[in-house]
Structures are given as C-alpha cells and as structure tokens.
Amino acid sequence: MIRILAAAAAALISVSTAFAQDEDVTVIHAGWLLAVPGEAPQRERSIIIRGDRIETVEAGYVTPDGAEIIDLSNSYVMPGLIDSHVHLQHELSPTRRLDNVTRGSADDALQGAAFARITLMAGFTTVQDVGGDLEASVALRDAQRNGWITGPRMRVSGPAVTPTGGHADINGYNLDIMHAFSSPASCNGPADCRRAVRELVRARVDVIKITATGGVLSQTAAGTEQQFFADELESIVEAAHMMGRRVTAHAHGVTGINAFLSAGGDSIEHGTYLDDASIRLFRDNNAYLVPTVLAGATVAELAETADWMTPEVRQKSREVGPNMLAMLRRAHAGGVRIAFGTDSGVSAHGQNAREFQLMVEAGMTPMQAITAATVNAADHLQMGDDIGTIEPGRYADIIAVASDPLEDVAALMDMQFVMQGGEVYRSE
Numbered sequence: 001m002i003r004i005l006a007a008a009a010a011a012l013i014s015v016s017t018a019f020a021q022d023e024d025v026t027v028i029h030a031g032w033l034l035a036v037p038g039e040a041p042q043r044e045r046s047i048i049i050r051g052d053r054i055e056t057v058e059a060g061y062v063t064p065d066g067a068e069i070i071d072l073s074n075s076y077v078m079p080g081l082i083d084s085h086v087h088l089q090h091e092l093s094p095t096r097r098l099d100n101v102t103r104g105s106a107d108d109a110l111q112g113a114a115f116a117r118i119t120l121m122a123g124f125t126t127v128q129d130v131g132g133d134l135e136a137s138v139a140l141r142d143a144q145r146n147g148w149i150t151g152p153r154m155r156v157s158g159p160a161v162t163p164t165g166g167h168a169d170i171n172g173y174n175l176d177i178m179h180a181f182s183s184p185a186s187c188n189g190p191a192d193c194r195r196a197v198r199e200l201v202r203a204r205v206d207v208i209k210i211t212a213t214g215g216v217l218s219q220t221a222a223g224t225e226q227q228f229f230a231d232e233l234e235s236i237v238e239a240a241h242m243m244g245r246r247v248t249a250h251a252h253g254v255t256g257i258n259a260f261l262s263a264g265g266d267s268i269e270h271g272t273y274l275d276d277a278s279i280r281l282f283r284d285n286n287a288y289l290v291p292t293v294l295a296g297a298t299v300a301e302l303a304e305t306a307d308w309m310t311p312e313v314r315q316k317s318r319e320v321g322p323n324m325l326a327m328l329r330r331a332h333a334g335g336v337r338i339a340f341g342t343d344s345g346v347s348a349h350g351q352n353a354r355e356f357q358l359m360v361e362a363g364m365t366p367m368q369a370i371t372a373a374t375v376n377a378a379d380h381l382q383m384g385d386d387i388g389t390i391e392p393g394r395y396a397d398i399i400a401v402a403s404d405p406l407e408d409v410a411a412l413m414d415m416q417f418v419m420q421g422g423e424v425y426r427s428e
C-alpha cells in the first residue's frame with residue numbers, strides 16, 4: 001500500500017521561504033525506477049517534484065524538509081503511458097449507427113470526458129485523439145488543460161480528412177441523412193483538400209488525420225486500399241506542413257500506405273498490409289507506425305460473436321484483424337519506428353494496456369513496447385521535451401505497478417498509482 005505522509009508543521013515553517021514560489025514539493029521514493037525507457041531501471045531513487053514538473057532524480061531515499069513523501073518503495077515506477085491513437089468520444093456498440101444521428105457535439109464532449117477519466121486511471125497520462133466531432137474534440141482538449149475535467153493531456157485531430165464516400169465520410173444511411181451530416185473534412189481534388197486542411201487548422205486542431213485507404217468499420221464495401229489520388233495526398237501534406245501540422249494517415253492497404261508516405265506523410269495508423277517498399281519509405285521519411293494491434297484483435301473477435309455487424313463490416317473484420325500481428329512483426333524486424341496506439345473506442349476504453357501484450361506476441365521485448373508508449377510516442381506527438389521520461393524539466397506524469405513490467409508487460413493492466421502534472425489521481 002502507498003503511504004502519503006505530510007511532514008511536520010515545524011519543518012514546513014522553516015522551509016517556507018525556500019519554497020516562496022508557492023509551489024508544493026513532493027518526493028516519490030521509488031523502489032524500482034525506469035526513468036528513461038530504453039535504459040536500465042534503477043533501485044531506490046527519489047523523484048523530487050516541484051509544482052507540476054520533475055526537478056531532479058536522486059539516488060537513495062531523500063526527504064527534504066516540508067516535502068510531501070509518497071512511498072512507492074515496494075512498487076515499479078515509470079513515466080506515464082502515452083496512447084497515440086484513441087477515440088475518446090465513442091465506444092463501439094450495437095447502437096453506434098443510431099448514436100451518430102441522435103447525439104450532438106455536447107453529448108460527444110461529455111461522453112469523451114467520462115472516457116478520458118477512465119483512460120487516465122488506466123495509467124495513460126497523454127493521448128492523441130485521431131477522429132471525433134470537431135467541436136467536441138477541441139473542447140475536450142481545452143477542458144482538460146483548464147482543469148475542468150480529469151483526463152489525459154490531449155492532442156486532437158477532429159474529424160479525419162476523407163474523400164467523399166471514403167472511410168471517414170458519413171456512410172451507411174439514406175441520402176437525406178448523408179447530405180445533412182456531410183463532414184467539412186470530406187474533400188475531392190487538390191484544391192478542395194487544401195480547404196479541408198485549412199478549415200481544421202482554423203478550428204485549432206493539433207494534427208491532421210486522413211483516411212488514405214478504406215477501413216474496416218465503414219459500410220460502403222469499398223475495400224481497404226488507396227482512396228485518395230496522389231495529387232490530393234500531396235496537397236494535404238503540403239497544406240498541413242505549411243501551417244505547422246503533421247499528417248497521420250489511417251491506412252490498411254499497401255497502395256495507400258506507399259502513396260501517402262511517397263507524398264511526404266509523417267506517420268501511418270494500422271499499416272496492415274505494409275510491404276518491403278513501405279518499410280523503406282518509413283525509414284526514408286523517419287515516419288512512425290502506430291500499429292493498433294488491439295483494434296485488429298477486437299474486430300476479429302467481434303466478427304465471430306457480434307450479431308449486429310453488417311455483412312460489409314464482418315467480412316473486412318475477418319480479413320484485416322488476423323493480419324495485424326504479422327504486420328507488426330514485419331515492421332519491427334524491418335527497423336520501422338513504432339509509437340504505441342490502440343484505437344481505443346474500437347476496444348473498450350481503459351483496456352489500452354492490452355496492446356502491450358500483443359506487441360510482445362509480435363516479437364517486441366517488454367522494454368521496446370514500453371519505449372514505444374513513452375519515449376517514442378512523446379516524440380511522435382512532438383512532446384518529447386515535456387513527457388515520456390522521468391527527467392528534470394519534464395511534467396511529473398508518473399505511474400506505478402505492483403510487479404516488474406519488464407518481466408511481464410501484463411503488469412501494466414493493473415495500475416496502482418497515477419500522477420499527472422504532480423497531482424495524484426490514483427493511489428491504492
């Protein structure tokens with residue numbers, strides 16, 4: 001059990017001038033500390049936290065006067081986890097298609113707040129939401145920053161840029177409904193696709209998400225190959241880069257993966273049918289792959305058990321799902337940089353850490369999987385100076401579990417302690 005001890009009142013008074021900036025000092029006594037994933041863990045370290053940032057990490061257990069001590073001497077302590085691919089506003093369910101036409105932006109934002117809380121409690125202190133209602137996405141991100149809701153730090157894309165009839169366009173309804181709900185992010189031709197990117201930038205999204213290929217859960221029987229023309233992909237990437245945004249692409253089929261990376265794209269989500277040429281393109285672009293193997297496992301399972309799946313979706317689930325583990329194995333062996341992402345919302349929120357076990361099944365070591373969810377994901381999200389390690393100057397986003405995650409990554413399914421920005425949100 002974790003004890004949080006307040007120091008004696010006398011000590012508090014004696015140091016009050018030293019901490020005149022009115023910032024609380026907290027010290028975590030970590031029995032085992034993985035400060036920088038990729039480097040060896042250390043025993044018996046003290047993490048000194050001032051306000052919302054890490055000030056220093058010291059050997060042994062130190063107890064500065066006036067500091068609050070958090071005893072994690074029997075725990076395994078590491079940086080907060082980062083999920084590069086979530087959909088906080090939804091969770092796959094039999095009523096999803098009806099929800100799309102009955103819920104509004106406010107419903108999406110409030111549902112997102114509930115799922116954000118669950119995600120933080122599972123040890124994920126930062127996420128990238130790559131697909132949701134535009135107004136709700138930006139509002140959720142800002143509400144978390146303002147301290148109005150409890151949840152991970154967020155980067156958001158809002159709705160994915162898609163061709164008309166493409167994977168992220170409204171689909172599976174009658175024509176009247178589809179006209180009424182057409183997304184501002186659906187576009188055709190290079191000029192129109194620049195407009196879509198610019199509208200999203202105007203709405204203050206952090207990153208541009210596109211659907212470079214068909215997808216599993218759309219109802220159009222349009223396959224899982226390339227859906228944008230090369231000139232459209234180039235115009236999207238160029239317009240986004242010009243305005244300081246990276247572009248990440250949902251892509252299963254190899255035609256779309258390679259066309260997007262050839263157009264200068266920054267990262268690929270899923271990557272199911274990538275080939276040797278894709279692996280070279282990843283390396284040339286220094287692009288990240290976000291494997292979302294958990295989504296593949298989830299839809300493959302649902303294809304056999306869920307009676308509400310339409311025939312179009314069931315068939316694609318059976319094709320795509322089982323291929324994702326082999327895809328990650330090939331990409332990892334080929335030296336592709338991996339950033340952790342789950343597509344949670346397809347799977348249940350709060351189960352994000354199941355992805356670690358699948359990554360290990362695909363041939364990654366526990367250390368490599370954890371590095372993908374910390375150091376790599378922080379770099380992928382352009383937040384490497386702020387999160388991803390326990391080092392001076394980083395946010396105090398710190399988690400702990402009861403057993404060694406380098407022995408068995410399943411340890412990360414049972415979160416004991418969650419701190420974000422120096423605040424304790426979970427302690428048991």
Ligand SMILES: [Zn+2]
Nearest residue numbers: 085087131343
């Ligand atoms: Zn997704």
